[in-house]
Amino acid sequence: MSATGGVAGGGAGTGYASIFVQEDVSTAEVDRLEAVHAPLADSVRDLVAATIQTCVDEDEVREVRAEVDALVARLRARRIDGPAGVRYNAEGRSWSWGNAVVGERNAVAPPLDVVRDPDDLVHAETVLGVQYEGPPGMVHGGVGALLLDHVMGVAASARKRVTFTGTLTMRYVRATPLGPVRIEARVDREEGRKVFVVATLADPDGVTVEAHGVFIVPSWAVTDA
């Protein structure tokens, strides 16, 4: 058995066939487009934080809303119909601009720059701002799970095979303050199509969340090579 990656995949009945899409575009062009669009997402992140924190008067809030609505209309003048999906080119470069954790065009994403070390430790660092609050001044538990899920998924997807989250278990050791966090994940063991991953979320003082996950190579992504 081998698990495919970079495949126009999803087989019949999975609903993923239109999401993993191969495109005839060079890596240089993908990089160029990201350099244009990522700063827009950065500015929208600032807008979200400013929307939470602003103390300007009510008329000013209404005027800003009208300006924002006008900007939304400009951006929607030409757009794709539906989600951005996961795309890849013949050079093996993949991009998922709408991804909720790492999407370069997604202002909801923190964003996260995920790194794989030569020893297969996968890690990422980011600063979680006021947009990610749950308990007062603390990171929302679901946001911690979101970040862990993604970094664990990258660890499980070594060598670009496709894996899906099957089961995630979180132990919230103590509350995570808003601010800098670090996520680390590594594969613990594999059994057939099941990849067991262990991970942590930490603030500068140490681990705040411990996670265990079972990631599955879906049956539709398996070939008999």
Ligand SMILES: CCCCCCCCCCCCCCCC(=O)SCCNC(=O)CCNC(=O)[C@H](O)C(C)(C)COP(=O)(O)OP(=O)(O)OC[C@H]1O[C@@H](n2cnc3c(N)ncnc32)[C@H](O)[C@@H]1OP(=O)(O)O
């Ligand atoms: C094109 C380029 C791409 C490149 C790529 C690069 C990397 C890019 C990284 C991205 C990183 C993203 C990280 C976020 C990842 C998500 O967020 S994924 C989204 C959330 N997850 C889902 O939506 C999954 C929904 N569930 C499913 O699709 C299917 O149930 C699954 C999980 C794929 C399993 O389906 P299946 O292949 O039919 O599995 P099945 O044959 O029933 O079972 C196989 C084995 O797994 C076990 N199993 C099945 N389901 C589960 C479960 N939920 N829990 C535990 N065990 C299970 C079975 O018991 C069985 O075990 P054994 O009998 O072999 O011991």
